[in-house]
Structures are given as C-alpha cells and as structure tokens.
Amino acid sequence: MNFITQFQKSNEYRKVIHDLIPGGAHTYSKGDDQFPEQAPAAILRGKGAYVWDLDENKYLDCSMGLTSVSLGHAYEPVNEAVRRALEDGVNFQRPSVLERQTAEAFLSLTPGHDMIKFAKNGSTVTTAAVKLARAKTNRKLVAFPGDHPFYSYDDWFIGKTACNRGVPEEFSDLSLTFKSTDLETLKELFVKYPNQISCVISEPEKSNIHAPTYLKEIQEICAKNGALFIVDEMITGFKTDFPGSIKKYGVVPDMATWGKGIANGFSFCALTGKKEVMELGGIRKKGDEKVFLISSTHGGETISLAAAIATIHEFKTKNVLQHNHQIGNYFSEAAKALIQKNGLADYVQFVPSEWFPMFIFKNKENTVCPGMRTLALQEMIKRGVLFQGVFVPCFSHEKAEADSFMEALGGTLEVYQKALEGGYQKFLVGDVAKPVFRKIL
Numbered sequence: 001m002n003f004i005t006q007f008q009k010s011n012e013y014r015k016v017i018h019d020l021i022p023g024g025a026h027t028y029s030k031g032d033d034q035f036p037e038q039a040p041a042a043i044l045r046g047k048g049a050y051v052w053d054l055d056e057n058k059y060l061d062c063s064m065g066l067t068s069v070s071l072g073h074a075y076e077p078v079n080e081a082v083r084r085a086l087e088d089g090v091n092f093q094r095p096s097v098l099e100r101q102t103a104e105a106f107l108s109l110t111p112g113h114d115m116i117k118f119a120k121n122g123s124t125v126t127t128a129a130v131k132l133a134r135a136k137t138n139r140k141l142v143a144f145p146g147d148h149p150f151y152s153y154d155d156w157f158i159g160k161t162a163c164n165r166g167v168p169e170e171f172s173d174l175s176l177t178f179k180s181t182d183l184e185t186l187k188e189l190f191v192k193y194p195n196q197i198s199c200v201i202s203e204p205e206k207s208n209i210h211a212p213t214y215l216k217e218i219q220e221i222c223a224k225n226g227a228l229f230i231v232d233e234m235i236t237g238f239k240t241d242f243p244g245s246i247k248k249y250g251v252v253p254d255m256a257t258w259g260k261g262i263a264n265g266f267s268f269c270a271l272t273g274k275k276e277v278m279e280l281g282g283i284r285k286k287g288d289e290k291v292f293l294i295s296s297t298h299g300g301e302t303i304s305l306a307a308a309i310a311t312i313h314e315f316k317t318k319n320v321l322q323h324n325h326q327i328g329n330y331f332s333e334a335a336k337a338l339i340q341k342n343g344l345a346d347y348v349q350f351v352p353s354e355w356f357p358m359f360i361f362k363n364k365e366n367t368v369c370p371g372m373r374t375l376a377l378q379e380m381i382k383r384g385v386l387f388q389g390v391f392v393p394c395f396s397h398e399k400a401e402a403d404s405f406m407e408a409l410g411g412t413l414e415v416y417q418k419a420l421e422g423g424y425q426k427f428l429v430g431d432v433a434k435p436v437f438r439k440i441l
C-alpha cells in the first residue's frame, strides 16, 4: 500500500485560510482542529464515494459532506436536474413553480404532515420549529436532550453548550435539558415548570442508545403536558428509513426538521408539520396576529429545489435505502470481525449499524481517548480513507469500498496496538483533535 505523505499544498492552504475565514471553514466540524495534522486541508473535487485534496491525494470518503451526500459526490442524475434548473434562472421576483413541485414531492413522503417550509440550513428550520411552538402554545421554555450534540447555532441551543460566549443568560435560561437515556428527567422538567414548556425537540435515534419506544414516550409526555413535539431528522432523514425515523417508529410529531441527505448535499433543508401549527406562519387568516416564520431571499433558490426533487426521485425509484443499509450491514460485520481478529475489541469499541456504524477509541486504561482517536484518523488518512470515526453508507459505496476501508483499518489497528503499549504520542504527528464544543480554544 502506498501511504499518503504529501500535504504540501494543504499546508500552504492552512497557513492562509485562518487569516481569511474565522475558524477556517463554514462549519466548525470541518475545521483544522477536528483533524490530525497530516490530513487534507481542503478538497478539490469529489466523484462518487471519493474525494481529491489540494495535493491530488485520493481518499475514500466516509462521512460524505457531514452525511449530507446520500447518493454520491457529483451524482449525475441530480447534477443533470440541477443543470436544467440553472438554465432557467435561479431566483425570481415571485416564487418559482418548483416550490410547489418540491412541496408536493416532499410532503408525499411524510404522512400526517400537511405543510412545509424550505431553508438553506438545518439551524434555520430547528429554530423556526421552536418559534412556531412558542407562538402556538404561548409558552417560553424549550426542552431538548443535553447529551445530544447539536440542534442549531442559534442562541436557544448554543447558549446551553460550553460555547455560550455572546449569548445572554436571559436567552439560555429559556432552554432546559434532559437526559435522552432517562425520560424521567423530562417528566421532572414538566413538573418543575408546569404549563411553561412550549416544546420538546429531539433527534429520533442515536447509535442504538435509545429504546425503540423513545419517540412514542416523548410524544405521550408532550401530549399530556400540552407541549409540542419536534423530531429533528437532520441526520436520520433518508438514512434510517425513507423519509426517516418517524416512519420507522410510526410516530407523527407536530413538526419535523430535515436537512442533510435530502438533496444530495445541496443546500436544501425543510420544516414539515401539521397544518394547525404550520398555518400560523401563513397569511390567509385575516385578523390573526402574524408569525414571522422562515423568510429568506435564497430559501426557494431553484437549483437546490431541483436537487431535492431529483434526490427524492432516485430514492423512490432505485431502492437507495435498501442498498445503503446492505452496505452498512456488510461494513458492520467486517469491522466487527477485523477488530476481534486483532484482539482489540476492548479498545476499539465498534457500534454496528445499518446506517451509522461508529468507532469509539479507547486507551490502555479503557477510557475514551482523543489522542488514540486522532492517531486512528491519521493512520486511516495515510491509507487513503478520509475518516472521522463513522462510516455513513451512501448509494456510491459498494462492497469494494467497505473492503478497502477494512484494508486501511487492518494497517491502522497494527499501529493502534503498538500505541496502546507505547503511547499515542510516539506515533501521532502534531496535536490531538479537539472537541467542537469547548469553552477554551
């Protein structure tokens, strides 16, 4: 195997980018501090399951645009639809006719949800859902699991994380957190703040840590207490099921939020919901007080709508979900066996999944270890796999890709074994990758 060792152009890029863009990227999750030093700084292009960096190093992609690319990079049927939309112009004085087509196509997937609003970012739609819930219930508080990583960069969420600088307490005090693994803690919030909680927002599932009854239980708690229930399908949408976990578990929340994966990486996100809530953002009910729901110049930009329609078409006509789950299961079996064969099951904890197989890296003392994790990333990258701890199967991943991942993982585990004995510091070049949500830089 030829190791990737040439990062000259990446290193030049890294030197200048932080003078131009705070954080060096447009999501902190893509930042330099999330990767080992020996990693690509920026991507030139992608095709299918592969990407090429500034130095023309080729990598197998595992997280596919933070899980947004569900079909593959530069996937031709979506690109073709986008090209057609491009030729007709992208933004007009009145809505494009694609708005109706996209609304009908998406809502045909979400039984129980009657209306939809589009946006360019996930944070916009989760924040809009919270606003609608507050308007509908006339209550101020919002509750979400404190152990889930991310719902929005807006104040109602970020104010509750370690990165709360710039958010007045008056805002963050309106947000409450509970433990997703113990719904008694949610019930306690309703006891402590009677008739004050407008909504509960939660992701529907996370790497098998929730019981299959998780959604139904929250729905019951919300209904009993007059709060709305919002399911955030940003990561699960088009991955756990089609359209997502609400279908898998047979739950109809008041609202759901969608983003990654629903337009193959194009900037299309959506808020769907029941008519009685969504209509609050409408303009038909003369005499009612207006709710200023999502309103943005680029919300209906045509190329992303065309990408969404084409992505839905591919999922509907090509058994995409079934393919992705087959690859996820094949991958999970192979990874489990390989870790076992290397005698590392105690140190490289693998969470099998058909849609989100995940690795947790531990040290000799059996505790989760960012240094060992960064070393694993470094060794995978060296072997041509752009890896951050998960493998999210997409339509362009085949068994061959899972096999080449395993080849890289085999070599990585040999180094891992040595580092368990000798310490990761001996093998890691540069700093340990850091958590996104940290108080101090």
Ligand SMILES: Cc1ncc(COP(=O)(O)O)c(C=O)c1O
Pocket (backbone or CB within 6 Å): 027, 120, 121, 122, 123, 124, 126, 150, 151, 152, 153, 203, 232, 234, 235, 259
């Ligand atoms: C569960 C969840 N909700 C919301 C968001 C916000 O989406 P965006 O980055 O598009 O604003 C994310 C992004 O990572 C997410 O994972």
